[in-house]
Amino acid sequence: MAGAVTACRALCRVDEIPERGARGFPAPPGRLIGLFAIKGGGMVRVFVNSCPHLGLPLEPVPDRFLDRKGEMIVCSAHGARFRVEDGLCVSGPCLGEALEVVAAEVVDGVVTVPAAAGA
Numbered sequence: 001m002a003g004a005v006t007a008c009r010a011l012c013r014v015d016e017i018p019e020r021g022a023r024g025f026p027a028p029p030g031r032l033i034g035l036f037a038i039k040g041g042g043m044v045r046v047f048v049n050s051c052p053h054l055g056l057p058l059e060p061v062p063d064r065f066l067d068r069k070g071e072m073i074v075c076s077a078h079g080a081r082f083r084v085e086d087g088l089c090v091s092g093p094c095l096g097e098a099l100e101v102v103a104a105e106v107v108d109g110v111v112t113v114p115a116a117a118g119a
């Protein structure tokens, strides 16, 4: 019996995300909420771009998801701060909640996520 085929979406080449930086991506077709990727420490992590506080996108301008030091994800609406390693909110109005993590992998240098990732 053949395994299930999972449709994937290529976001960008991994080298198109700055080291200790971030990049946003639009919602997939038919969806409203996009994604963003954080690169650092040899890893790329992808999250749904929706704050657990009110569901708003996090960035004030394109690709600005991190604080000045590049250490924390920040929601521009009300200042919630999230860990880059798992999206857990450590301060702000959604303390203890977390960003939705997307299962991402780098395939031949391309950041790839499930096609339906987003909301």
Ligand code: FES
Binding pocket: 051, 052, 053, 054, 055, 056, 075, 076, 077, 078, 079, 080, 092, 093, 094
């Ligand atoms: S919507 Fe993100 S902190 Fe309020």
